[in-house]
Amino acid sequence: MxxxxxxxxxxxxxxxxxxxxxxxxxRKSFFSREDLRVRAVDGVSLxxxxxxxxxxxxxxxxxxxxxxxxxxxxxxxxxxxxxxDGDDITRMEGEALRVTRRQMQIVFxxxxxxxxxxxxVRDIVGEGWLVHxxxxxxxxxxxxxxxxxxxxxxxxxxxKYPHEFSGGQRQRIGIAxxxxxxxxxxxxxxxxxxxDVSVQAQILNLLKDIQEEYGxxxxxVSHDLxxxxxxxDAVAVMYLGKVMETGPARDLFREPLHPYTRSLLSAVPxxxxxxxxxxVLSGEIPSPIAPPPGCRFHTRCFMAEKVxxxxxxxxxxxxxxxxxxxHFA
Amino acid sequence: MNGSTGMGRNIARRLLRNRLAAAGGLVVxxxxxxxxxxxxxxxxxxxxxxxxxxxxPPSAAHPLGTDDLxxxxxxxxxxxARVSMKVGFxxxxxxxxxxxxxxxxxxxxxxxxxAVLMRFVDIMLCFPTFxxxxxxxxxxxxxxxxxxxxxxxTGWMGVARLVRAETxxxxxxxxxxxxxxxxxxxxxxVFRHILPNALAPVLVAATLxxxxxxxxxxxxxxxxxxxxxxxxxxGNILTVGKNYIExxxxxSLFPGLAILVTVLGYNxxxxxxxxxxxxxxxxx
Numbered sequence: 206m207x208x209x210x211x212x213x214x215x216x217x218x219x220x221x222x223x224x225x226x227x228x229x230x231x232r233k234s235f236f237s238r239e240d241l242r243v244r245a246v247d248g249v250s251l252x253x254x255x256x257x258x259x260x261x262x263x264x265x266x267x268x269x270x271x272x273x274x275x276x277x278x279x280x281x282x283x284x285x286x287x288x289x290d291g292d293d294i295t296r297m298e299g300e301a302l303r304v305t306r307r308q309m310q311i312v313f314x315x316x317x318x319x320x321x322x323x324x325x326v327r328d329i330v331g332e333g334w335l336v337h338x339x340x341x342x343x344x345x346x347x348x349x350x351x352x353x354x355x356x357x358x359x360x361x362x363x364x365k366y367p368h369e370f371s372g373g374q375r376q377r378i379g380i381a382x383x384x385x386x387x388x389x390x391x392x393x394x395x396x397x398x399x400x401d402v403s404v405q406a407q408i409l410n411l412l413k414d415i416q417e418e419y420g421x422x423x424x425x426v427s428h429d430l431x432x433x434x435x436x437x438d439a440v441a442v443m444y445l446g447k448v449m450e451t452g453p454a455r456d457l458f459r460e461p462l463h464p465y466t467r468s469l470l471s472a473v474p475x476x477x478x479x480x481x482x483x484x485v486l487s488g489e490i491p492s493p494i495a496p497p498p499g500c501r502f503h504t505r506c507f508m509a510e511k512v513x514x515x516x517x518x519x520x521x522x523x524x525x526x527x528x529x530x531x532h533f534a
Numbered sequence: 535m536n537g538s539t540g541m542g543r544n545i546a547r548r549l550l551r552n553r554l555a556a557a558g559g560l561v562v563x564x565x566x567x568x569x570x571x572x573x574x575x576x577x578x579x580x581x582x583x584x585x586x587x588x589x590x591p592p593s594a595a596h597p598l599g600t601d602d603l604x605x606x607x608x609x610x611x612x613x614x615a616r617v618s619m620k621v622g623f624x625x626x627x628x629x630x631x632x633x634x635x636x637x638x639x640x641x642x643x644x645x646x647x648x649a650v651l652m653r654f655v656d657i658m659l660c661f662p663t664f665x666x667x668x669x670x671x672x673x674x675x676x677x678x679x680x681x682x683x684x685x686x687x688t689g690w691m692g693v694a695r696l697v698r699a700e701t702x703x704x705x706x707x708x709x710x711x712x713x714x715x716x717x718x719x720x721x722x723x724v725f726r727h728i729l730p731n732a733l734a735p736v737l738v739a740a741t742l743x744x745x746x747x748x749x750x751x752x753x754x755x756x757x758x759x760x761x762x763x764x765x766x767x768x769g770n771i772l773t774v775g776k777n778y779i780e781x782x783x784x785x786s787l788f789p790g791l792a793i794l795v796t797v798l799g800y801n802x803x804x805x806x807x808x809x810x811x812x813x814x815x816x817x818x
Contacts, residue, residue: 279711303717311715319708323730329709333716382712 208522211250211451215288218252219422220276220309220390225249225285227271231494243493245271247446248285250520253390258416258423260437260454262430262469264490268446269426270314273394276424277309278302290389307337310383314395316375320367326353326378327363333386349381356381356411373404377411384415392424397432409435430473434458442466445493445501448520450534452527462529464508500532508533545734548810555806561799565792568612569619578609580766589782599784601774607784610766611792617767618796621682621751622744628686629747630740633693634729640694641701642724652698655691663688667754676759685747693739700732734811741804745797752793768793 215221228242245268253259261269274280276287278294286295294305313319320329327349334340340348350360356377367375376396383391393412397405413436415421427433433440434454441451442465450463461467468484486505491497497504503513512532523534549555568575578596584604592599598607640651670684704710705728713723754760755769763770768789775786 274711277715279715303719306715306717309715311712313708313712315708319712321709321713321727321731324726332713332718336717336719336722379712382716386716 208528211520211522211528213250213252215252217254218288219255219290220251220253220424221288222252222272222276223250223286223288225272225275225287226283227268227275227280228283241494244446244496245493246275246282247496249443249446249448250285251441251448251451253422253424254438255389255422256416256420257438258425258436260433260440261424261426261443262428262433262440263443265428266490266493267443268493269428269443270394272443273311273392273424273426277306277311277390277392279311307333307386308388309390309392310386310388311392311394312376312379312383312396314398316372316379316399319379320375322367324366325363326358326365326367326370329367329378330363330381330385332382337386339386349385352381352385353378356384356415357407372400373408376400376404376408380408380411380415384419384421387419388421390422390424392426394426395428396425398427398429405432412436430458430469442469445491445496447501447530449502449531450527450529451520452524456524456527462523462527462534463531464506464533465502466529468507500530545807545810549806552806552809554802555809558799558802558804558806561795562803565615565796565799566619568615572609572612572616576606576609576612578606580605580609580613581764582606589778589785591782592784598788599782601771601782601785602778607771607788610771611768611788614766614768614771614789615792615796617678617755617761617765618748618751618793621678621685622748622800624682625685625689625747625751626740626743628683629689629743630693630736632687632690633739634697634736636690637694637697638701638724638729638732641698642705642720642728644702648698651694655694658688658691661688664750664753667750668757668759671754671759676754676762678761678765681751681754681760685750689743689747692743693736696735696739697732700735701728704728704731735808738804738808738811741800741807745800745804748793748800749797 213221213223215223225246226248227246228244231241231243249272251259261272263269271280275282278287278297282295286293288294289305290308292305294302297305327346330349330352331340331345334345334348346363349363353362354360358374358377358381362370367378370378396412397408400408409432412423416423423436425433425436437454439452440454440457442449442463444465449465450457450461457466458470461470468486471482471484484507488505491504497514499514499516500506500518503509506513516532518530518532520528520530523529582605584600587596587600587604589602590596590600596606596608598611601607601610636651640648666688667684671680674680710723710727713727751760751767752769752772755767756772758773760769761767771789772786775782775789779786
């Protein structure tokens with residue numbers, strides 16, 4: 206472990222998060238005075254270049270969704286910095302934040318709770334235009350129809366309510382809403398996880414087409430490695446609030462460096478290019494309230510040695526352009 | 535706000551399929567009509583005194599009999615419906631408005647605002663409402679306006695709690711986060727995204743609240759501190775009725791029935807709406 210410590214390239218990046226921390230308070234019981242906090246995101250750095258896709262992968266509960274929401278300031282970080290398109294948005298407030306938000310949008314996992322059941326589809330899609338004074342009335346209606354057609358919906362869908370559509374169609378509506386303001390960045394938070402496999406492919410292709418057409422960058426969150434491989438240019442693997450490995454998608458999938466990444470890949474048949482044996486992890490993911498000392502992963506790692514329980518490995522360059530947080534990578 | 539939506543239609547259909555609720559709705563509509571156009575139901579003047587025909591039992595001329603001053607009981611019950619409906623709706627309107635505003639404030643702001651408002655609710659709930667109303671009216675003059683105001687001002691706590699709970703859960707929903715990401719302001723989020731979705735349970739509470747308000751008004755008028763004679767109200771007709779109950783049963787029975795049927799109607803309708811909007815019953 207001699208490589209250079211990972212430092213996100215903030216120049217030229219659309220989104221750059223540096224050393225971002227986020228904890229949530231938990232209260233064990235009414236009488237408990239202990240100040241316990243879930244360390245959801247524990248010092249994460251990453252960048253998303255313009256027009257590219259960074260895939261963020263990890264088990265459920267590893268902090269991916271929290272990180273995704275931090276990226277577009279739906280949550281406020283405890284510390285660290287977030288730069289978007291050259292501006293520091295870490296503590297941005299009020300009107301400045303409202304205007305910046307036009308450039309960054311989100312597609313949610315649950316197509317049911319992400320659309321207001323009391324609003325017509327065209328009003329959902331066009332809400333951004335309305336609040337930014339870009340279109341209203343007849344013009345909003347027409348623009349919403351064009352946009353709906355673009356995402357593969359019938360134009361008449363605009364006059365209907367969300368409950369009249371299937372999960373896949375609702376997700377198309379959610380995508381239409383996300384791209385309505387022509388953002389530079391879209392955070393896709395498990396956008397296909399709630400859908401049937403056949404519908405997943407359609408939605409993924411739609412997202413790819415849109416990326417090519419509009420040059421949108423994605424921060425693409427998923428627990429599904431096949432999905433991540435399909436969409437990502439670069440990948441970051443998270444475990445218990447920390448990035449374990451990051452690098453170009455092709456390299457990472459061909460030759461994972463971190464034992465955690467290797468175990469993840471081995472769990473998906475036919476995914477790793479090199480035939481590998483199934484690595485079965487023992488035990489459960491530890492509680493993020495009291496993460497293990499040293500390397501977060503050492504309690505389940507098949508390579509763990511004494512040092513792993515004592516020293517937390519930093520994210521270091523292990524091969525050109527590739528970083529892993531492991532003492533043995 | 536939701537009558538035209540597909541969801542609203544769905545609820546209406548489920549409501550109609552529930553026979554008890556439909557019957558309740560029919561009763562409500564009927565008494566609404568009685569209150570709105572009393573001339574349709576009686577040609578008599580409720581205040582016309584006829585000393586020659588005191589305490590007459592029901593007959594062709596007086597279908598529900600006459601009272602101790604010879605006034606037509608049907609006419610008095612019909613015009614009494616006006617008072618009941620008016621008190622029911624205005625009082626519930628006041629209570630619901632207060633409850634909505636405070637519930638939204640507490641739920642959306644959370645923290646200290648929430649704590650203060652909810653303790654205020656707890657305090658208000660500690661008072662035995664009926665005696666609070668009695669005390670208030672003892673200080674003020676008993677008029678229909680005062681009664682409506684007092685019933686409204688003591689009946690908002692349930693709605694406030696309901697709206698707060700709904701708001702707490704709604705503000706964490708993804709569509710609210712999406713609206714924020716779109717750049718929507720707080721007012722827009724509260725009134726466009728949270729309030730419309732919190733209204734269904736409020737509608738139920740309001741419907742049941744009308745029944746409660748009508749009962750309270752009747753009780754106050756029965757005790758003589760509600761609507762003052764000669765304005766007819768179901769409660770003050772009953773007051774007269776109790777003096778003659780041994781030989782003029784009609785004077786107690788008919789206003790009593792009117793109260794019973796109306797309150798039952800609102801309760802059935804309210805429970806029907808609750809079942810219709812309850813997602814657990816979806817698809818049945």
